[in-house]
Amino acid sequence: MQMKRWIRPWLFIAPALLSITLLKYYPIAQAFFMSLHEYDLVHPPGRFVGFGNYKSLLDIGFFWTSWRNTFVYLVLTLVLAFIPPIIQAVFLNEIKRFGRLFRSIYILPVVIPLSVTVILWKWIWHPDYGLANMITRYVGLGTHSWLNDLHLAKFALIFPGFLGGGIAVFIYLAAIQGIPEEIFEAATLDGAGKWRQLLRITLPNISFVIAIQLIFTVIGVLQILDLPFQMTHGGPVNSTSSVALGIYEYAEKNMDYGAATASSFMLMFVILLITVVQLLLSKEDTN
Amino acid sequence: MRAVFKRIVSGNKMFTAVAYVLTAVWCALLLVPLLFLFSSSMKDDLQIYEAPPKFLPSPPKSIGIVLDYTQVAAQGEAALKEALWQDSTLALYSTVYEINKSGVFQVDFYGTVGDRVIYKSSSGKSDLQMNMTYLIYDKAQVNRANLLEKYKQSVDQVGYRFDPQGLSASFDRSRLGDNELSGQIGDYLTDKYKVEGVYKGSIVRESYWFALKNFAGYWKLPKVLFAKDEMIARFSFLWFGANTLLVIAFAIAAQVTIDSLAAFALSRLFGRRMAKLLLLYILAATMIPFVAYMIPMYVMFQRWGLSDSYWGMLVPHLTAAGFFVYLYKGFFDKLPGELFEAARVDGASEMRVYFSILMRLSQPVTAVVAITTMLGVWNDFFWPFLIVKKAELWPLNVALYNLSLNANIKQNFLMGMAALSLIPLLIVVTVFSDNLRKGMVFSGIKG
Numbered sequence: 001m002q003m004k005r006w007i008r009p010w011l012f013i014a015p016a017l018l019s020i021t022l023l024k025y026y027p028i029a030q031a032f033f034m035s036l037h038e039y040d041l042v043h044p045p046g047r048f049v050g051f052g053n054y055k056s057l058l059d060i061g062f063f064w065t066s067w068r069n070t071f072v073y074l075v076l077t078l079v080l081a082f083i084p085p086i087i088q089a090v091f092l093n094e095i096k097r098f099g100r101l102f103r104s105i106y107i108l109p110v111v112i113p114l115s116v117t118v119i120l121w122k123w124i125w126h127p128d129y130g131l132a133n134m135i136t137r138y139v140g141l142g143t144h145s146w147l148n149d150l151h152l153a154k155f156a157l158i159f160p161g162f163l164g165g166g167i168a169v170f171i172y173l174a175a176i177q178g179i180p181e182e183i184f185e186a187a188t189l190d191g192a193g194k195w196r197q198l199l200r201i202t203l204p205n206i207s208f209v210i211a212i213q214l215i216f217t218v219i220g221v222l223q224i225l226d227l228p229f230q231m232t233h234g235g236p237v238n239s240t241s242s243v244a245l246g247i248y249e250y251a252e253k254n255m256d257y258g259a260a261t262a263s264s265f266m267l268m269f270v271i272l273l274i275t276v277v278q279l280l281l282s283k284e285d286t287n
Numbered sequence: 288m289r290a291v292f293k294r295i296v297s298g299n300k301m302f303t304a305v306a307y308v309l310t311a312v313w314c315a316l317l318l319v320p321l322l323f324l325f326s327s328s329m330k331d332d333l334q335i336y337e338a339p340p341k342f343l344p345s346p347p348k349s350i351g352i353v354l355d356y357t358q359v360a361a362q363g364e365a366a367l368k369e370a371l372w373q374d375s376t377l378a379l380y381s382t383v384y385e386i387n388k389s390g391v392f393q394v395d396f397y398g399t400v401g402d403r404v405i406y407k408s409s410s411g412k413s414d415l416q417m418n419m420t421y422l423i424y425d426k427a428q429v430n431r432a433n434l435l436e437k438y439k440q441s442v443d444q445v446g447y448r449f450d451p452q453g454l455s456a457s458f459d460r461s462r463l464g465d466n467e468l469s470g471q472i473g474d475y476l477t478d479k480y481k482v483e484g485v486y487k488g489s490i491v492r493e494s495y496w497f498a499l500k501n502f503a504g505y506w507k508l509p510k511v512l513f514a515k516d517e518m519i520a521r522f523s524f525l526w527f528g529a530n531t532l533l534v535i536a537f538a539i540a541a542q543v544t545i546d547s548l549a550a551f552a553l554s555r556l557f558g559r560r561m562a563k564l565l566l567l568y569i570l571a572a573t574m575i576p577f578v579a580y581m582i583p584m585y586v587m588f589q590r591w592g593l594s595d596s597y598w599g600m601l602v603p604h605l606t607a608a609g610f611f612v613y614l615y616k617g618f619f620d621k622l623p624g625e626l627f628e629a630a631r632v633d634g635a636s637e638m639r640v641y642f643s644i645l646m647r648l649s650q651p652v653t654a655v656v657a658i659t660t661m662l663g664v665w666n667d668f669f670w671p672f673l674i675v676k677k678a679e680l681w682p683l684n685v686a687l688y689n690l691s692l693n694a695n696i697k698q699n700f701l702m703g704m705a706a707l708s709l710i711p712l713l714i715v716v717t718v719f720s721d722n723l724r725k726g727m728v729f730s731g732i733k734g
Contacts, residue, residue, distance in 0.1 A: 009556035016549035
């Protein structure tokens with residue numbers, strides 16, 4: 001009986017602990033182990049090379065290209081796709097009529113699977129039959145080959161995010177609606193108009209949520225994989241390849257599991273570093 | 288003047304006006320790509336390659352072809368039927384391929400004896416193309432000899448109505464031959480394809496309804512491409528959807544059970560210090576990004592023999608999600624202690640407490656967990672893509688992607704299949720929009 005009491009809590013938590021250990025901690029430890037070897041699938045683990053995989057990665061041009069691309073994705077996302085949901089939420093909060101309709105439309109991007117988005121946007125960007133060139137020609141910006149253009153491809157990949165919508169809008173909206181009504185009432189009594197309230201009350205009050213969203217966006221973009229994989233497979237000439245896509249390519253194309261895991265370890269390190277820095281910064285900010 | 292302008296621009300009414308205009312414009316922008324998707328799926332394989340693209344394609348046409356069999360009927364019913372089968376096959380396919388003009392979505396074939404219509408068969412263009420490329424003719428050249436080689440299969444596939452006494456089907460005799468295509472059709476039918484019946488003329492009708500004929504073809508495509516996989520051959524897209532649903536159901540069940548059990552132990556059964564330590568162990572795992580361990584996990588799953596099976600897709604969803612454990616724990620922590628005391632006095636076991644008190648009370652949390660899990664699985668692509676290669680296992684996302692790689696599939700088919708897979712979603716969104724939103728906002732704290 002005494003023994004049983006002691007063991008019971010562990011029975012309840014066992015599935016969680018086991019699954020996390022087996023399906024998260026073990027694979028990540030395995031990743032580190034593999035990255036130290038010239039990994040051989042048939043006779044694992046193969047020759048031990050220490051940090052040799054890491055060192056040789058730094059000498060590959062593709063490795064640096066994929067990092068540069070990933071940071072360009074980050075900048076493009078922050079400029080193009082991060083801000084629209086904030087603006088959309090601020091104005092959606094003001095809307096009384098047709099609110100349900102607008103909200104339903106803003107939800108759509110959440111439920112449209114990526115494969116559909118890719119099929120659709122690949123066609124929109126198509127140089128001959130696509131919508132994009134039809135519009136740019138009409139407004140006098142000329143025609144481009146978009147996804148086949150070394151310089152425009154990354155822009156074309158991220159641009160759909162500019163249309164906004166999605167989860168972010170509703171997170172911001174909930175944050176705005178969570179601001180106590182009295183603050184706005186007091187401001188109105190003081191003669192502050194809505195524009196002023198937006199700048200002085202709404203935005204400062206949701207700045208914490210914006211900071212959190214920023215961290216998640218950065219973490220998400222650093223891992224960007226599905227989008228470049230489906231849209232362009234990293235082309236043309238690796239101009240859209242990301243770090244995560246590189247990991248897949250080392251493993252799948254070159255069968256170089258050592259390089260793949262070494263790269264994934266570096267990526268994880270950078271992500272953790274940026275997360276910690278951002279958390280510290282946002283903490284300092286709120287203080 | 289300037290002051291007045293400034294007051295208007297900076298006024299509250301202006302703010303409201305800007306809010307409405309901007310929201311409306313942005314919503315419209317969001318809808319434009321979707322409308323383009325649906326309009327593209329309503330085009331045929333020629334209209335889709337028109338440059339510049341048109342949002343509203345010219346109205347789809349159906350071409351009716353009338354051949355007369357008064358002479359053949361004299362040779363007896365068997366010969367008549369044979370002639371009709373052959374001629375209808377020749378007429379349907381030849382029209383799709385000879386009239387190389389966009390906007391033909393349907394071809395109808397009428398066999399007559401005098402005033403009576405004795406035979407009718409009708410098919411959409413996309414259906415006929417499907418038969419031509421995949422189902423029956425295997426990309427053979429369209430000519431008389433090739434078409435007649437397998438006309439029986441085609442007749443079975445297309446279907447027909449035949450009654451020597453006359454059918455109820457009719458066509459507008461006054462418009463027979465009253466179109467620019469009629470002469471051309473007569474020429475190739477009699478000279479090139481040498482039909483037995485006597486060409487009486489053709490009728491061209493225009494209606495946007497014919498565009499819906501396309502969807503019959505889109506629906507058929509997966510069935511045709513994966514004819515060897517019994518389930519896909521039977522259920523087409525629905526099968527991929529069912530695969531996704533299976534993973535969603537499994538993931539939700541796994542997350543709700545595993546996470547809440549762990550949270551219960553952390554909240555009520557462990558000592559404070561131990562609970563803190565274990566929670567840290569669980570939460571720290573959420574910091575590990577998927578891309579960092581996807582390769583070793585892939586290798587591991589292959590070694591365990593889980594690749595190319597449902598388990599390969601399902602097992603990763605057993606991983607307890609730190610955020611959900613945290614959510615449940617936060618909820619359990621807030622429940623009054625008396626609730627548990629009372630249960631304990633009554634002699635209820637921990638299992639009873641968990642099921643009859645905790646799970647019943649924590650329904651709001653469970654709803655959040657379920658919705659978040661559902662959306663996560665719904666958008667999951669890379670892992671199922673890596674782990675299952677067999678078509679019958681593909682979830683919708685992977686299926687659509689793999690189909691989009693097939694160079695034989697015309698773009699209108701791709702757009703059509705994408706549109707088809709969106710339709711159930713659009714219904715879900717309009718019906719459950721509020722619930723979805725609430726669940727999402729919660730999950731958004733996680734990201």
